[in-house]
Amino acid sequence: MAASPWRPGRLFWFKDAAVTRGSVPRGIIPVSSCLTVKGAEDVLNRQFAFELSTPAETMYFIADAEKEKEEWINSIGRSIVQHSRSVTDAEVVDYDSRPQPPPQPQPKKSEASEPSE
Template sequence: MESLWRSATFQAPNPEDYGGIEFWSNPERSGWLTRQGDYIKTWRRRWFVLKQGKLLWFKDSNVSRLSAPRGVIPVSSCLTVKGAEDVLNKPYAFEVSTTQDTMYFIADSEKDKEDWINSIGRSIVQHSRSVTDSEVVDYDLKR
């Protein structure tokens, strides 16, 4: 019953969840993804921004310093990110799993899906509590 109440009365994430992150400028990755809702399992298209270990989403792509995210996932809480076409039976689908939940997303193309998986995966490694900064390798710089 509580989940129905929370879905009916949208509550924006706490600013402490994303404070200090200038999500409106120079994101590591940004773009449209279709996301399955947490409580009511409908699919909604949202603008996603990955920056400084946070995956934030917004209702539209006009993100400014005054924008408030609709949701935030700290990538340090993520365990895996991988394709999920076989799970959802939808093309370009992928999933992000935490210890508590698995969230599903659909990209607009195979390339977008792979780019999001790679970016989120790199961010998981960089922000993992078990990896020190000296152990992080940026594979894009080696190309």
Template sequence: MALSLWRSVFGGSTNAPEDGGVAFWSSPERAGWLTKQGEYIKTWRRRWFVLKHGKLFWFKNSVVTRASIPRGVIPVASCLTVKGAEDTLNRAFAFEISTRAETMYFIADSEKEKEEWINSIGRSIVQQSRCLADAEVVDYGSSEKR
């Protein structure tokens, strides 16, 4: 699924991070380590996450440069919810991000980190939904009734 999300964001390219137009290597809105459950093989791997301009990227290490290639990306506009998931996973500091297609699970290093990620991603979801709503403004006054 992450690969299909990647293709939807970057137009089919899986190796050209600049195609998305996001300079993820500088001034992120939020960045840090999270443990992420794998997409196909449900193992847990520690990844460096970067949230910027409505996209959540992840990398194998924390040294992110212009030449870095993300391991995956989640377009925040496709997210329906972000919420705690300790009860679902039976693990401390767990949270989930849900899209129409899937639910992805993450584990932060502390309760504070979990809450900060949930808040940052939540704010980004709201910002992205506002951007989409603004782009879809319809002038109902100019339509004729038939």
């Protein structure tokens, strides 16, 4: 049995608007690889265009209306932020669990030089 591509943290896109469990995606983008999502009407000179950038490429999509474009941008943007927070939280836990170096000895008060007047 083949592994299903349907897992959280992935963005799928299809040629057809009528998507079923048997539909084959044209592409799959892991949210973890997404850097930015923003409007791109000026880049493509097309209404309702938006772009999704990863380290490897920038992909362009066209929504059917301004509201739909904004919904896509907001939804993908929230997913990017949620993923980056979970990565950051994991990194903080990793940093906190590292052994800390022993404290450095501090000079005794008698060894410290007195300020001159």
